[in-house]
Amino acid sequence: MNLAPYAVQEKTARGRFYPETEAQGRNPWQRDRDRVIHSTAFRVLQYKTQVFINHEGDFFRTRLTHSLEVAQIACSVARALKLNVDLTECLALAHDLGHSPFGHAGERALAKMMQDYNGFSHNDQSLRQVTLLEQQYIAFNGLNLTWESLEGLAKHNGPVDNPDPYLERINRSYPLDLFNYASAEAQIASISDDIAYHSHDLDDGLRAGLIEFKDLEDLPVVGEALYEARKQMEQCKFKDSLQKRLRYEVIRRVIDCLVRDLKKQTADNLSGLNPKTPEDIRNCTYGIVQFSPKIMEGNQKIRKFLYQNLYSHWRVNRMSRKGELLVQHLFEILSENVDLLPKKWQIRALEAGKRKQKSGILRVITDYIAGMTDRYAIEEYQRLTDLSILS
CATH class of the missing domain: 1.10.3210.10 (Hypothetical protein af1432)
Incomplete structure (x- = not known):
């Protein structure tokens, strides 16, 4: 290429x-x-x-x-x-x-x-x-x-x-x-992060039943995708899986709309800037990889919708709060008892403590916890307390 x-x-x-x-x-x-x-x-x-x-x-x-x-x-x-x-x-x-x-x-x-x-x-x-x-x-x-x-x-x-x-x-x-x-390239990776989590968090919200299709009808980009997908579904012969197919079709159309707009607007931006080297991109006073103003506004409304209707849903809040408390308690236990860390992490904490005192030790504990999976964090908390707050 x-x-x-x-x-x-x-x-x-x-x-x-x-x-x-x-x-x-x-x-x-x-x-x-x-x-x-x-x-x-x-x-x-x-x-x-x-x-x-x-x-x-x-x-x-x-x-x-x-x-x-x-x-x-x-x-x-x-x-x-x-x-x-x-x-x-x-x-x-x-x-x-x-x-x-x-x-x-x-x-x-x-x-x-x-x-x-x-x-x-x-x-x-x-x-x-x-x-x-x-x-x-x-x-x-x-x-x-x-x-x-x-x-x-x-x-x-x-x-x-x-x-x-x-x-x-x-x-x-x-x-x-x-x-x-x-x-x-880095700007593309960043904005693609937004495209992926907006569209696929909508998908997971629909799958979990926390969002319904009727909630999406007036949402920019998504509402249009839903309208077009419903028109296509009138011809669908797979009657046993209409809702599942509709969900997938809507999400596909949302991603396609966002990606097509991003490609076109960024190509227009590049044409206007006419960069000759990667440094011309870096030295530009604005991000060159962008949505069009219309889609940018629509994307912001999708973000707001997700915060109000999915990320702040009471079912999500309950599990999030439990996860937040678990991490906080785990941090408190380990910071007060560094000898409870696994041996290799104890050694790192002691070495950091010699250089930076308390801040160095706490950073090592943070590194240890940040590297955990959900499952390992739950198990580690249970090992240290014999209690589970995520039952």
Whole structure:
């Protein structure tokens, strides 16, 4: 595939922090992608919450299936725009590696417990995971990803105005141009995250019965998709599975609408900017990968609808609250009794304590908990208390 001049390419790549001989038969970002896929953090995403806690059903999405869906959407957009598909795929697969158990409920708990010690966010934790916590290589900690992959993870939500101390430390030794926009590939991975979780959280909400089709009729993009799908369903001969087929058809149409609009608007933006190099994208004063104004407004309304009708649904709130309390209590127990940590984590906590006193110990405990699956967090809590708050 012939890449556009503003795509990230090997001839302009900035290499790795620890120099390595590149693999034959794979470009640097195929190698990055493979390292992400083989990482411990990626593997455990299969048992981490998206919206519904893992034990609520085998058919609801997890962080792993979400990441795969983000990658599929992102690669489609990158390919259409003649961008670096391998880098885009790597960033899409890696963007949630730092997510805590129980989704955003677990993230809120860790942020609360660490509020006096530089806080916690899953985006920052993803970078920490790939630069420090993965321990598979003899020569270094982390995955030693390329500069372009690290830049994309650091700026998943755009330029970083207020980096946390760990990112600042990385940036001092390996500058990531934090105040500029990321590559077009990284921007695609970020907005594809929105497309995937909006559309597929709608799907899971319908599947769980927390949202009904009638709730969607006046929702931008979704309402139009529902209208067209219902027209098509009049000809459907599979009468035993009409509702299931209707749900799938609506979600497909929503994704198709968002992706087509994103491709067209971004292509128009690129034509207007006429970038010659990846640096022209990074130095642009606005994100080049965007929806059209109409679809952007519609997407914001979808987000608001999901917060009001799914993420804040009393059934979701109950399970989220339990997950949040479990993570908070687990953190309190371990921070007061570091000797209850598994041996290798005790050693890390003691080493961190020598350097940074209490903040270092708490960061190790945070790393330990953030790396847990939902199931492991429940089991660890039960082991430490002989009680279960998630029965």
